[in-house]
Amino acid sequence: MPTIYDTNIAYFYISAILDENTCRICKELDGLHILNNESQLEKLRGYEKGIKSCISLHGCRCILVGVLKEELGSDKIVAELKKAGGILPKSYFKEKAKKRLKQSEILKERNDLAYELYSRGRKLEKTNITEAIRIYTSIIKDFQDIGPTYFLPVLLRLSLCYEKKKNYRECLEIIRRGLAENNKFTFHRFTQGDITSLSKRFDRCKQKYPRYKKQLPKIFNFGKWLEILYKFGFSNSDWEETSISLAEKFEKRPSLNDVAWTLFNKAIVNSKNSKRLYELYSHMADFLEEEGKEGSEKLRDVAKKYKL
Ligand SMILES: [Zn+2]
Incomplete structure (x- = not known):
């Protein structure tokens, strides 16, 4: 049973039964979202064991449902709750x-x-x-x-x-x-x-039209690079998230090359193991070569330092 002191909980919402025995106060409070932090502690305590102001003859049957931080999308709701001062009614989410x-x-x-x-x-x-x-x-x-x-x-x-x-x-x-x-x-x-x-x-x-000097861009080999990135622990959702955050940063859809490159860099930052670093830098050098970009020689030199 999640409690309001559990720091793994991102936020709570009130869930009423919504049948003929539910009073109007509980009906109104149903779906109320409350941020799980210090500032809302008093309020959360008040709802922890049902709604105190409930007027149903059967007693309050509302429960406070905790949503874990690791749950998909909870970070976005937390951000909105923070902006709103910690509390948002169900109607807000319905509008959205x-x-x-x-x-x-x-x-x-x-x-x-x-x-x-x-x-x-x-x-x-x-x-x-x-x-x-x-x-x-x-x-x-x-x-x-x-x-x-x-x-x-x-x-x-x-x-x-x-x-x-x-x-x-x-x-x-x-x-x-x-x-x-x-x-x-x-x-x-x-x-x-x-x-x-x-x-x-x-x-x-x-x-x-021989005056035209520009070259065709290299086709990004999606299957191949995705498979390599999988081996370093990345999943489809990492790919998706990186793509979205790059799109927000540059205000346009990023190329797959940019997404792959960003993930390689993330893997480098998270790697403490020499063998992995050697493999990563070698892949990145291959990647640059395939792209027809400069810098692969430098990366191969770095890779060599990690070779056991
Ligand atoms: Zn009630």
Whole structure:
């Protein structure tokens, strides 16, 4: 039985039975969230053995439910409770749930709209390629936040239209953008076939437009690096959390490379074991090499220091 003195508890909420024998005071207090800290101790003591002001003839049957700090999402509720001075009513959380639902409805509507535009573009490719390009460009501009389901296919189709129209510079830019965007997504990524045809198109357009000097970004090998990070104790939720915190920091979706790199650095900080450090630094050197970035030699030197 969790008590208010248990420091593993993040917060409590009052749970009433909510049947015909429940009094109006308990009904009102049902779902009240209270932070588990010093400042709320008096209040919590008052609720610990039921609601004192309960007027039910059957006596109060409310219980104080403790939520552990380790429970998913409890840290967010604690932050909100702290902001609110320690106490928040059930209605507050109901409002939040309503807002979330509204947001997911809007997202679904936008997804449907993006799909409709995409289908329209596909139909127009044969008869009016300029209009198809205009539609695809508008999807890219207006829907870059909805995820890869339509976004990546649109970039692929747009590159095809640009090549047909002999807009080689635009085509090259869009292919680079497509592969860079692909590196941000975990699911619905380009297939191997997509990547092959995009690379071939890139080479063709480069021959037509030799002034273009930029290279294609390297495809992030998600399966391989995730498997390696798993071995160092990271799970999907670590991946997810890091991705979210990087997105908040940079105010845009991070690339998978950035997420993997951040996790490698976390592993380094948490490792005290020489063998692990040797392996980690070696993997990080491989990673940089695969990315075509500098610094791998330095990391190999560091790795050597930990080799037993
Ligand atoms: Zn009552």
